[in-house]
Structure formats: C-alpha cells, structure tokens
Amino acid sequence: MAQSYYIFRSGRLRRKQNTLYFEQESEDGQLQKVPIPIENVRDLYLFGEIDLNTKLLTFLAQNEVTLHCFNYYGFYIGSFYPRETNVSGYLLVKQVEHYLDPQKRLEIAKEFVAGALFHLRRNLNYYRNRGREVDVSLEVVESSLKRLNECGSVAELMSEEGRARDAYYQAFNEILELQQPYTKRVRRPPDNEVNSLISFGNSLLYTATLSELYVTQLNPTISYLHEPSQRRFSLALDLSEIFKPLIVDRLIFRLLNRGEIDENDFESIGEAKGVYLKEGARKKFVRVFEEYLQTTVKHRRLKRHVSYRHLIRLEAYKLIKHLVNIETYKSLRAWW
Amino acid sequence: MLSYEEFERLRTNGIKVNYWVVCHRKLWLFAKGLRMEPLSDRVALGQLMHERAYPGTPRREILIDKLIKIDLLESEGKVLEIKYSHKLAEAARLQLAYYLAYLRWLGAGELVGELRFPRERRREEVRLTPELEGRLAEALRGVQQVEQLSAPPSAESTTICRVCAYRELCWG
Ligand code: SF4
Numbered sequence: 299m300a301q302s303y304y305i306f307r308s309g310r311l312r313r314k315q316n317t318l319y320f321e322q323e324s325e326d327g328q329l330q331k332v333p334i335p336i337e338n339v340r341d342l343y344l345f346g347e348i349d350l351n352t353k354l355l356t357f358l359a360q361n362e363v364t365l366h367c368f369n370y371y372g373f374y375i376g377s378f379y380p381r382e383t384n385v386s387g388y389l390l391v392k393q394v395e396h397y398l399d400p401q402k403r404l405e406i407a408k409e410f411v412a413g414a415l416f417h418l419r420r421n422l423n424y425y426r427n428r429g430r431e432v433d434v435s436l437e438v439v440e441s442s443l444k445r446l447n448e449c450g451s452v453a454e455l456m457s458e459e460g461r462a463r464d465a466y467y468q469a470f471n472e473i474l475e476l477q478q479p480y481t482k483r484v485r486r487p488p489d490n491e492v493n494s495l496i497s498f499g500n501s502l503l504y505t506a507t508l509s510e511l512y513v514t515q516l517n518p519t520i521s522y523l524h525e526p527s528q529r530r531f532s533l534a535l536d537l538s539e540i541f542k543p544l545i546v547d548r549l550i551f552r553l554l555n556r557g558e559i560d561e562n563d564f565e566s567i568g569e570a571k572g573v574y575l576k577e578g579a580r581k582k583f584v585r586v587f588e589e590y591l592q593t594t595v596k597h598r599r600l601k602r603h604v605s606y607r608h609l610i611r612l613e614a615y616k617l618i619k620h621l622v623n624i625e626t627y628k629s630l631r632a633w634w
Numbered sequence: 635m636l637s638y639e640e641f642e643r644l645r646t647n648g649i650k651v652n653y654w655v656v657c658h659r660k661l662w663l664f665a666k667g668l669r670m671e672p673l674s675d676r677v678a679l680g681q682l683m684h685e686r687a688y689p690g691t692p693r694r695e696i697l698i699d700k701l702i703k704i705d706l707l708e709s710e711g712k713v714l715e716i717k718y719s720h721k722l723a724e725a726a727r728l729q730l731a732y733y734l735a736y737l738r739w740l741g742a743g744e745l746v747g748e749l750r751f752p753r754e755r756r757r758e759e760v761r762l763t764p765e766l767e768g769r770l771a772e773a774l775r776g777v778q779q780v781e782q783l784s785a786p787p788s789a790e791s792t793t794i795c796r797v798c799a800y801r802e803l804c805w806g
Contacts, residue, residue, distance in 0.1 A: 386667030515668055600806050612806040618668065619803065623785045 300340035302509075304584050306577065308346040313357040339363050341509045345372065345580065355380075364512055366505040371567065371574045373487075374501035377508060379518075379531070386515040392621040393520040400451070406620065406627060407452050407523040411459045413540035413629030415443045418466045420632060421473075421543050421551075430472045438465035452523065466543075474554050477561070487573075491564050492550070494573045498580070499546035500538070502587050507534040507541070510611045516618060537613055540629050545606060549583075549590055558582065595634045635764065636771045641739055644774040648702040651732045651770070654777045655725035659789040660800055665781045670799040688752070698740070704733050713737070713747040722794070723749065723758070730760045731770045738762070 305311075309322035318334040336357070341364040358365060359380035367375045396402040422436045442462035449455040463483070470480045470492060480492050488494040508531050511518045521532035529535055553559040563579035575583065594603040597612075604612065613630055620627035636644070653661035663670075692708040705714040715730045717723070730747040737745055747760035760766070780787065795801050 384667075384669060386669075388666040389668060597806070600802065612802060615803045615806055622663075622666070622668070624804075 301338050302341050302343060302506075302588060303334060303339055304343040304345065304581075304588075305348065306345045306581055308348065310349040311342075311344075311354055312350075313354045318354075318357065336361050336363070341366060341505070343505070343584070344368065345577075362512070364505075364509050366508075368501075372498055372577075372580050374505065377505060377531070379508065379512065382512070382515075384515055385517075389515050389618065389621060390517050390520075393517055396621055397520055397522060397526070403522050404449070404452060404455070406617070407455055407536075408446055408449065409627050409629040410523045410536050410539050411455050412443070412446055413631060414459065414543065415439055415446070415462050416629075416631045417540065417543035418462060419443065421547055422466065422469055425469070425473050430469075432469040432472050435465040435469035438462060455523070473551055476554075489573065491561065491573050492554075494564060494575055495550045495553070495559070495583070496546065498575055498583060499550060499587065500542060502584065503538045503541055503546050504531075504534050506591060506607060507538045507610050510607065511537070511614055513611070514614045514618065516614055537610065537617075540613065541606075541610060544630075544632055545587075545590055549586060553583065553586065558586075598633065635767050636735075636774065638739065640771075641735070641774075644778055645699075645701065645736075646774065646777055648729050648732055648736075650777045650781075651773050652722075652725040652729040654773050654780065655728055656722055656794060657789060657798070658776075658780050658787040659804065660798065661777065661780050662783060662786045663800060663803070668803075670803060688750075698736070702733055702736055704737070707748070711745065713745055714750060715747065716750045716752060718751075718753065723751075727758075727760055727766075728770055728773050731762060731766050732774070734760070734762050735767065735770060 305320060307320075307322055309320055312319045312321055316336070318336045318339070320332045320334060322330050322332075324330050339361065342358070343366050345368045347370070355365075355378060358378065362380060362383070364380065365378035367377070369375050396406060419436065419439045422432045422439060426432050426436060439462045442458045445458055446455070449458055467480065467483050470476075474480070474492070476492070478490065480490070483496065484490075484493050485497055488497045508518060511531070511534055516533060518531040518533045520526055521528075521536045523539065524532040524535045526532050559579050559582065563576050564573045565576055567574055591607040592605050594605050595609075596602070597604045609630060616625070616627055616629075619625045650661055650665065653664055693714065694706045694708055695703060696706060697703045705716070706712070707714050713730065713733050715726055715733070717726045726749050730749060734745050734747050744762070749758040749760060750756070762770075789795075789804060791805060795805060798804075
C-alpha cells in the first residue's frame with residue numbers, strides 16, 4: 299500500500315541502486331542510513347533541511363512519487379510533480395472546453411462551492427446540536443447556499459462563498475475556547491494561532507489532493523472555481539475546497555478543544571508578525587492529519603469502506619465523468 | 635475474412651479487441667487515454683502471474699508495430715495468451731485470434747494459438763477458423779465504431795464491473 303512519508307529531520311535523501319535512503323549524521327559523527335521502500339511511497343513531505351540531487355528526482359519520477367517541500371517555519375514552498383506518463387489528450391481538450399465556456403465552467407464551480415458550504419453548515423450544525431450559539435452564522439451559510447443557483451458568474455459565486463466563510467469563521471469563537479477572539483482569516487503570514495493552523499492544514503490538504511490528482515489523467519493546472527493562474531495546480535485548490543471543513547477544520551477544532559495543541563505550541567519569529575507552529579506541534583498535526591485521512595466511511599454506491607483520502611480520488615473521478623459526459627458532477631456531501 | 639485494405643484501416647491495439655467483447659464503455663475510455671489499469675491490483679496480479687507462469691517453457695515476448703504484444707512458445711511456434719480467469723474467455727479468444735490474423739498479414743503463415751488459465755489448469759487451442767475470423771472482423775469493425783463515438787457508451791452494472799479496473803470511475 300502506498301504511503302506518505304514525512305521527514306522532519308535534516309539530512310540527505312539519496313538514491314542508491316534501486317533503493318531510497320534517508321541519511322543523517324548522528325551526534326557521534328556516524329552516518330545513519332534509513333532505507334525507505336520506494337514501492338510503498340506515494341509522496342514525500344520534507345520539513346527539514348534536506349539535500350538531494352537530480353539523480354534522486356529521476357528516481358522519484360520513475361516511481362511516480364511526488365515531493366512536497368515546506369520551509370523552516372512549516373510554510374509550503376512547492377512540489378516536485380513528475381512528468382506524467384499517463385496522459386489523455388482527449389480529457390485535456392474536455393477540461394479546456396469546460397473552462398472556456400462560461401456556462402459549463404460555472405456549473406462545475408458551483409458544485410465545488412455547494413460542497414464546501416454544505417460542509418460548513420454540517421460543522422455548524424454539529425456544534426449547534428452540542429449547545430453552541432452558532433445560529434447567526436448558520437443562517438448566513440444557509441442563505442448563501444440557497445442563493446448559489448442564482449449566481450450568474452464565478453465572481454458572484456466567489457463572493458457568495460466569501461460571505462458564508464466569514465460568517466463561519468465568526469462561529470469559531472463559539473466553537474473554540476479561545477483567549478483572544480478570532481476575528482478574521484488572514485493568510486501569508488497568518489496573524490494568530492487559529493489562522494496558522496488553518497494555513498498549515500490547508501496546505502497539507504492541498505498537497506494530498508495534488509497527489510491524488512497525479513494518479514488520474516486530469517490536468518491539475520486547469521481549474522474552474524479558482525483562476526488557473528492563481529496557483530500552478532489550481533485544480534487542487536478547487537477540489538480541496540470541498541474537503542477543508544470536513545478534514546482540516548474538524549481536526550483543528552478537535553486539537554484545540556482537547557488541548558492537544560495550545561498557545562505554547564506557537565512562537566513568533568523576530569519582528570515578523572506571524573505565529574508559527576513549533577516543530578513538535580507540527581509533527582502532531584501531521585500525524586493526526588494522516589490518521590484522519592485514513593479513517594473510512596462506508597461508500598453507498600461502491601458498497602465498501604473508503605478512506606477520506608480515497609474520497610478525494612473519487613471526487614476526481616466524478617469530475618472526469620462529468621467532463622466526458624458520463625454523469626453530471628455532484629460534489630461530495632458527507633452522508634455519514 | 636477481412637481484406638488486406640480493411641485490415642490496414644482497422645489495425646489496432648490487441649487489448650481493444652479484448653475490451654470490445656468485455657465492455658464497450660471500457661473500450662471507449664481506454665481509447666481516449668483514460669487508462670486505469672496501472673492502478674488496479676488485479677491487473678498487477680495478472681502481470682505477475684504472466685511473468686511467473688511456466689518458468690520452464692522457453693518463451694519470447696515480441697512487440698509488433700507497437701500494437702500487439704505476443705508471447706511466443708519457442709519450441710512449438712505457438713502464440714500463447716495467459717489469462718487470470720476463463721470468465722472472460724471469449725474476449726481472450728478474440729484477442730488471440732487477432733494476434734494470429736495480424737501475424738498472418740505480416741506473412742507468418744498459419745499459426746496456432748493457445749489460451750492458458752494457469753490458476754485453473756486449463757488450456758485451449760485457438761485456430762483461425764472462418765467462423766472465428768468472421769467474429770474477429772465484426773469485433774475490429776466494432777472497435778472502430780466505438781472509438782468514434784463522441785460520448786461514452788452507456789453501461790449497466792454487471793458482474794464484470796466487480797473486477798474491472800474502471801469500477802470506481804463508473805460507479806463511485
Ligand atoms: S466498470 Fe463495468 S461498465 Fe465500467 S468499464 Fe468496467 S465493465 Fe464497463
């Protein structure tokens with residue numbers, strides 16, 4: 299079974315014959331080599347300072363392994379996305395066709411937003427049933443959901459989503475027991491602990507989505523909700539919208555409310571206004587994130603258990619089916 | 635029997651003949667470059683079996699025109715086709731018939747094929763009878779028709795879907 303490997307230490311990744319090694323000098327100057335079985339690797343996450351060479355990249359490409367890099371503070375830097383061997387010119391044409399036709403593009407973008415808002419509402423309902431005062435936010439999300447069908451352009455769709463998300467983030471003050479009230483979502487750099495967790499979680503989800511897209515023939519640079527120029531792999535942004543509340547937000551609520559991560563897990567660096575997750579907390583987050591992706595639910599159509607991670611893949615398949623005219627795309631709405 | 639001209643026109647990948655028998659949608663998706671096989675455990679299993687089966691028999695794999703990959707039994711000059719299960723025997727039979735016809739068009743004369751199902755210890759000899767050739771011609775024409783469809787053929791969920799690499803795409 300393919301796995302994600304997360305490397306937090308510093309050292310060197312090396313190809314030796316047909317094996318992948320992580321090498322690190324121990325305190326007494328000895329070179330420690332840890333073999334990583336390449337056939338089990340789906341993707342590699344580098345958090346430490348790692349040396350590598352093109353021989354290694356060639357090896358990763360041959361084995362269709364993607365590589366995701368994060369800097370010292372845990373910010374996502376970029377991915378090595380190997381040349382795809384398994385391409386479909388036909389599907390590419392279809393992807394472009396659906397992008398160029400405003401109606402077709404809107405139809406797909408709407409489903410991404412509908413899935414995202416559905417899950418925002420689901421999270422709010424969950425906490426409402428546990429006695430939290432989230433009614434105001436819930437109403438805003440509800441009304442945005444109802445208005446989606448009237449949106450005549452992707453821009454309108456985006457602003458509808460923005461409105462719903464603002465309201466949703468307001469509810470974080472009810473859901474989380476925070477010392478400082480959570481005001482609004484700020485990225486790059488995040489200005490408080492919650493934003494820092496959201497940013498970190500979202501980039502993990504984005505890279506996981508990218509890895510799932512890699513095994514399909516979808517071209518990750520052509521997207522519908524986000525502009526294809528927004529990021530290199532903007533289709534991964536599109537798809538991860540649906541899953542953010544389902545995976546990242548739930549995880550953040552859990553970690554903070556159970557006190558598994560608290561103020562002591564963050565630090566500011568120098569003058570920079572920013573809140574960085576300390577390494578220990580980052581590791582913890584990555585571990586629970588990975589566990590969370592592996593949790594399974596019973597799939598109603600496939601009649602077997604599938605993991606959250608696999609649901610991302612299935613979402614990509616559903617999009618393919620839409621593009622080649624097998625079945626109209628309906629984004630995931632968690633049914634469990 | 636196909637004329638040489640028609641053969642030239644219909645020449646295709648051997649696996650497509652197989653898929654035409656199994657499922658038209660599968661053929662269409664495959665022909666559009668939507669290939670799911672590399673992901674399927676079952677296909678990996680089939681490949682492994684193919685490599686490991688009959689270690690004592692001298693065999694040679696040859697790729698011809700980048701379209702057909704035949705497995706030749708060296709001592710007997712037979713074309714071998716190894717399959718996981720006989721359930722899809724008709725598809726395998728036509729695929730093999732296609733290889734035989736292809737080789738004949740290339741001037742190799744009348745060859746004999748053999749289907750093997752190692753798990754079930756079954757074999758079946760395949761010769762190009764006029765009847766089989768007729769079915770092959772129909773399949774080749776059918777492949778082209780399906781490939782030219784602008785939308786994928788509709789499909790029904792059948793027992794074949796359960797072991798199909800496209801199952802999650804079609805039904806997930
Ligand atoms: S899953 Fe069923 S319908 Fe889909 S391609 Fe396979 S056999 Fe055909």
